Every structure is written in C-alpha cells, then in structure tokens.
Amino acid sequence: MGKASRRKGGTCACGSGRDRPACCGAFLDGAAAAPTAEALMRSRYAAFVEGREDYLLATWAPETRPESLMLEPDQRWLGLTIRATGAGGPEDREGWVEFVARSRVRGQGVRLHERSHFRREDGRWVYVDGEFPGA
Structure with a gap:
C-alpha cells in the first residue's frame, strides 16, 4: 500500500469517522496497542495510507513477516470497508477480519x-496472513 503524508490530526484514514489521535493515531504513534483484531486491521490500513512500513512490519507475525516492504509510491488509498469479523475481541487469542x-x-x-487472520502475542494483536475470498 502506498505513501502519503504522515498526518497527525484530522479524520482517521481507516474510515471510522473519528479523529486520528482518538482512533488509529494512538496505535500508529506507539501510545497504545490495538485492543481488537479489527482495530489492528484499521490501523494497518491507516499505516498503508501514511506509508508507515515500520508499523506494518512491527504488527506482522514473525513467521510470515517479510524482511521489507516495497510500498507503491503512486498508490492513492480511497477507502476501507469492513465486511465481517470473527472473534478477535479483547479476550480472544485469534480472530479474522474480512475487508475491501x-x-x-x-x-x-x-x-x-481479503480475509485477514490475526493472533494475539504477548498481549498485542499481530497480522498472520490473509486469503482472498472468491479467488
């Protein structure tokens, strides 16, 4: 996912309608950990919008994480829609989020x-892998 300016204020890129600092900003800026798989999914989308390779790699499970990412500099992100979720709550160990x-x-x-799979490790959610429904 592509680069954009690292915005510190304004509406969060994840589509929640909330201000960035009250939404994904706390996770992206390291002030808090995402409490649910969906919150991590949304913050990872916002990281793609902001070109935050560091955050994407840090929130990726070690066994599936690439050594680096090559974000598309000409990619302009237009929106995120969460289609469904399964488990991934504050007390769960695993969960999934289907999104477009x-x-x-x-x-x-x-x-x-994609239908992304997440797992909680040491109290933090991480992205494990994804599958492409209908592919």
Whole structure:
C-alpha cells in the first residue's frame, strides 16, 4: 500500500469517522496497542495510507513477516470497508477480519478483498496472513 503524508490530526484514514489521535493515531504513534483484531486491521490500513512500513512490519507475525516492504509510491488509498469479523475481541487469542480496500495506482482502480487472520502475542494483536475470498 502506498505513501502519503504522515498526518497527525484530522479524520482517521481507516474510515471510522473519528479523529486520528482518538482512533488509529494512538496505535500508529506507539501510545497504545490495538485492543481488537479489527482495530489492528484499521490501523494497518491507516499505516498503508501514511506509508508507515515500520508499523506494518512491527504488527506482522514473525513467521510470515517479510524482511521489507516495497510500498507503491503512486498508490492513492480511497477507502476501507469492513465486511465481517470473527472473534478477535479483547479476550480472544485469534480472530479474522474480512475487508475491501480501494485504491488507485497511476489512474488504475485497485480493489483488495481479503480475509485477514490475526493472533494475539504477548498481549498485542499481530497480522498472520490473509486469503482472498472468491479467488
């Protein structure tokens, strides 16, 4: 997912409608850990919007995490829709989030539909992997 300015104020990129500091900003800035799998999913989307490779790698399970990411500098993120969730609550050990993220790269529309798997490790949620429904 592509780079954008690191915004510190304004509406959160995750689509919640809340201000960034009261939403994903606390997670992205290291002030708090996401309490649910959905909150982590939303903050990871916001990290893609902001070009935060550091946050994406830090919130990825070690066994599936790549050594580095090559974020598309020309990718403009247009929105995130959460389709469904399963488990992933404050007391759960695992969960999943199905989402659709829309973007545009050099004039071409891109739609990513994924069911992401998450796991809690040492009190923090991490992204494990994803599958592509209908693929």
